[in-house]
Amino acid sequence: MKQLRKELPFDTDEVGRFLPWIIFFMVFLGLLALAITLSVSESINGWNKNLSSHITIQVPPETASSNDLQKVITVLKSTKGIKKAQLLDSSTKLTLMEPWLGKRTENISVLLPEVIDVETDRNKFENISELKLKLKKVIPEIIVDDHREWLMRLISASEKIKAISVAVLILIGVISVISVMFATKTGLAVHTPIINLLHLMGAKDTYIVNLFQLRVLYLAIIGSLIGSVSAFIVLYIFKTIAHDIELSIYSESIGSLNNWFVLILVPLMAIVVSVVTTRRVVFRTLARMP
Amino acid sequence: MLRFENVGMRYGIGPEVLRDLNFSLDEGSFNFLTGPSGAGKTTLLKLMYLALRPTRGLVHLLGHDIALTPRSELPMIRRQIGVVFQEFRLIPHLSAFDNVALPLRISKEREDVIEKHVKELLMWVGLGNQILAKPATLSGGQQQRIAIARAIIAKPRLLLADEPTGNVDDNIALRLIHLFEELNKTGTTVIIATHNQKLLEKLDHPVIKLTNGELQILNNNSNIL
Ligand SMILES: Nc1ncnc2c1ncn2[C@@H]1O[C@H](COP(=O)(O)OP(=O)(O)O)[C@@H](O)[C@H]1O
Ligand SMILES: [Mg+2]
Numbered sequence: 001m002k003q004l005r006k007e008l009p010f011d012t013d014e015v016g017r018f019l020p021w022i023i024f025f026m027v028f029l030g031l032l033a034l035a036i037t038l039s040v041s042e043s044i045n046g047w048n049k050n051l052s053s054h055i056t057i058q059v060p061p062e063t064a065s066s067n068d069l070q071k072v073i074t075v076l077k078s079t080k081g082i083k084k085a086q087l088l089d090s091s092t093k094l095t096l097m098e099p100w101l102g103k104r105t106e107n108i109s110v111l112l113p114e115v116i117d118v119e120t121d122r123n124k125f126e127n128i129s130e131l132k133l134k135l136k137k138v139i140p141e142i143i144v145d146d147h148r149e150w151l152m153r154l155i156s157a158s159e160k161i162k163a164i165s166v167a168v169l170i171l172i173g174v175i176s177v178i179s180v181m182f183a184t185k186t187g188l189a190v191h192t193p194i195i196n197l198l199h200l201m202g203a204k205d206t207y208i209v210n211l212f213q214l215r216v217l218y219l220a221i222i223g224s225l226i227g228s229v230s231a232f233i234v235l236y237i238f239k240t241i242a243h244d245i246e247l248s249i250y251s252e253s254i255g256s257l258n259n260w261f262v263l264i265l266v267p268l269m270a271i272v273v274s275v276v277t278t279r280r281v282v283f284r285t286l287a288r289m290p
Numbered sequence: 291m292l293r294f295e296n297v298g299m300r301y302g303i304g305p306e307v308l309r310d311l312n313f314s315l316d317e318g319s320f321n322f323l324t325g326p327s328g329a330g331k332t333t334l335l336k337l338m339y340l341a342l343r344p345t346r347g348l349v350h351l352l353g354h355d356i357a358l359t360p361r362s363e364l365p366m367i368r369r370q371i372g373v374v375f376q377e378f379r380l381i382p383h384l385s386a387f388d389n390v391a392l393p394l395r396i397s398k399e400r401e402d403v404i405e406k407h408v409k410e411l412l413m414w415v416g417l418g419n420q421i422l423a424k425p426a427t428l429s430g431g432q433q434q435r436i437a438i439a440r441a442i443i444a445k446p447r448l449l450l451a452d453e454p455t456g457n458v459d460d461n462i463a464l465r466l467i468h469l470f471e472e473l474n475k476t477g478t479t480v481i482i483a484t485h486n487q488k489l490l491e492k493l494d495h496p497v498i499k500l501t502n503g504e505l506q507i508l509n510n511n512s513n514i515l
Contacts, residue, residue: 007392009383197379200341202369203396204362287361290343 007198008211013190016219019183023223023270024230026176030169030266031231037165038262040158047155055128056145057116063141069114071138076118079131084119113143173273180274184212184281196289205286212282213275220274224267232263291317291448291479292338297347299333307333309503311347315481317447320474322490323483325500331483332376334500335450338481339373340364352447369397372446372478376453378437380425386412386436387421393444411439415469430457438466442473449473451482455489463489 010016057076059069069087076085088096093112132144188195198208293314300306307330315321323331336342337349340356349356352367359367372393380389387408394404412421415435425433434454441449449470455463463486474480481498484490490497497508 006384006388007381009381193379194381196341197381198392198396200339200368200373201393201396202365202367202371204365207396290340 008191008194008215010187010215013187015183015187015190016215018186019180019216019219019274020223020226022176022179022183023220023274024227026172026179027224027227027267027270028231028234030172030176030270031228031263032234033165033168033172034263034266035231035235037162037169040162040165044155044158044162047151047158055118055120057118057135058143058145059114059116059139060141060143061111061113064114064139068139069116072135072142073116075134075138076116076131079134081121082118083121084117086117088115088117173269176270176273177277180216180277181281184216184278185285187212188282188285195286199286199289205283208286209279209282212278216274216278217271220271224270227270228264228267291315291319291352293348293350294337295348295350297337297344297349299330299337299342300345306345307503308337308344308500308505311505313498313505313507314350315479317479318474318477320471320480320495321482321498322493322495323481323498323500324485324487324490326485329500330503331500332452334498334505335373335452335481335483338448339371339450340368369393369444370447372441372444372449374434374437374441374449374451374454376456378425378433380433380436380440382425385422385424386417386428389425389436390439390443392440397444407443408439411443412436415439431462434458434466438469442478445476446478449478449480451480453483453485455482455484455486460486460488464492467493 057072059072064072073085073087076082090112093115096115128144132142135142135144195208291314294311297308297311298306299308311334323334325331333342337344338351340351343356352370354363354367356364356367381392384392390412391404391408394407409418409421412418415438417432417435417439420428420432425436428436438451438454441451451470454466458466467482467489470480470482499506499508
C-alpha cells in the first residue's frame with residue numbers, strides 16, 4: 001500500500017503544512033460555536049418550560065377596598081387569554097409564605113398583601129403591560145409580578161446569541177469548504193506534471209483521486225484531533241470558571257452526554273467535508289483533461 | 291492499428307499546425323517520423339498518445355474511433371501505448387525502479403510480478419546497479435534508458451518515441467534504434483520521431499515526413515534525398 005501511494009511528492013507542497021492548521025481552527029471554532037448554540041438553546045428550552053402560565057398579582061396591605069379588589073378581578077376575567085383569576089384566602093397565603101415565615105399564627109395575615117392568582121392561556125394571552133395599565137387605574141399600588149416578562153427578555157436575548165452562533169457555525173462550514181478547495185487546487189497545480197503523466201499512462205481518475213483523498217484524510221484527521229482536544233480543554237475550563245462565578249445559566253448543558261455526541265459531529269464533518277471537497281475538485285480537474 | 295482521416299490540429303486560435311492528415315499504419319510496422327523543427331512531429335505524437343484531441347477529423351487507434359470512445363475506456367487504450375517523451379518526464383522523487391514500475395502499478399499488477407519484471411528490464415538496459423537511484427543522480431543517457439524501460443515495461447502494442455536520438459552521438463543512437471527494433475520483433479508497432487538524417491539513410495524503414503503541417507509517407511529511403 002505504502003509503495004503504491006508515493007507517486008505524488010506531497011512533502012514538496014505547502015498543503016501538508018497549511019491544511020491541518022485550517023482544519024484545526026475550523027474544528028476548534030466550530031466546536032466552540034456549537035457548544036454555545038447547544039447550551040443556549042438548551043437553556044431556552046428549560047426557560048420556556050418553566051414559563052409559568054400563572055401571573056401573580058399583589059395588592060399591598062391596606063391600599064385597597066374589597067370593592068376595588070373585586071373590580072380588579074372583574075377586569076382580569078374580562079381580559080382575553082385569562083382563564084382564571086382568584087383571590088387567595090389567608091390560609092393559602094400562609095402556606096405559600098411558609099418557606100420564609102415559618103408556621104405562624106393567624107395574626108400576621110393582616111400584614112400580608114392580597115394575592116390574586118391568575119391563570120393564563122399562554123397561546124392567547126400576550127400583552128401584560130396593557131393589563132398592568134388597566135389594573136393600575138383601579139389600584140395604583142398594585143404589583144403585577146411579571147417574571148414572565150424578564151424571562152421572555154432573557155429568552156429573546158438568548159435567541160439572538162443562538163442565531164449568531166449558528167451563523168458563525170455556517171460561516172465556518174463555508175470557509176472550511178473554500179479553504180479545502182483552495183488547498184486542493186494548490187496541490188493539484190503543484191503536481192500537475194505528474195498527474196498529467198499518470199493520466200497519459202492510463203491511470204483512471206479514481207487512481208489519482210485516491211492519492212489526494214488518502215492524503216487529505218490523513219491531514220484532516222490530524223487537524224480535527226488537535227482542534228477537538230483544544231476545544232474540549234477550553235470548554236472544560238469555561239465550564240469550571242462559569243460554575244465558580246455562578247454563570248451557570250448557560251454552562252450547565254455543556255456537560256450533558258447528549259451534547260458530547262453532537263459535538264463529535266464537528267470533527268467528523270470536518271473530515272468528511274475535506275475528503276468530499278478534495279474528491280470533487282480533483283475529479284473536476286481531471287475531467288478537463290483529454 | 292492506426293488511421294488518421296482528414297485530421298487537422300490547431301492550438302487555440304492559432305494557425306493549423308497539422309492539415310488534412312490521411313494515412314494509416316499497419317500493426318507491427320516500424321516507422322520513422324521526420325520533418326524540420328516546428329513541423330508538428332510532437333503534435334502528431336500527442337494526437338497518437340491521446341494527450342490532444344484533433345480539432346477536426348477522425349483518429350482510429352487500436353480498434354477504437356477515439357471521438358466515439360467513452361472517457362472511461364480511454365485509460366485502457368492508453369495502457370497499450372508506451373511513450374518515450376523527448377524530455378523523459380521521469381518522476382524526480384521516485385527511484386529508477388519505481389519510475390519503471392509505474393505503468394504496472396497503474397494497471398494493478400501484483401507487486402512480486404512487478405519486482406521481477408522491472409529488475410529484469412533494468413538489467414537489460416544496463417541499469418542493474420542503479421535500481422534505487424533517483425533520476426537526478428544519473429546521467430542523461432541513463433535517464434533516457436529509464437524512460438525507455440518505463441515505456442516498454444507493460445509490453446505496449448504501440449511505442450512512440452519523441453526524438454530519442456536528439457542528444458546522443460550516432461553510435462548510441464543506432465544502439466537505441468536496435469533496441470526498439472528488438473521490441474518491434476515481438477509485435478509492437480513503433481514510431482520514432484527524429485530529424486537525424488543519417489539514421490534514416492542507414493535504416494530501411496518507412497518514413498512519415500511532415501512539412502508545413504502536411505504529411506507524406508515514404509517507403510523507400512532513397513526518396514528522402
Ligand atoms: N502548446 C502549444 N501551444 C501553441 N502552439 C504550439 C504548442 N505546441 C506546439 N505549438 C506549435 O505547433 C507547431 C508544431 O510544434 P511541434 O509539434 O512541437 O513541432 P516539432 O515537434 O516537429 O518540432 C510549432 O509551430 C509550435 O510553435
Ligand atoms: Mg518536438
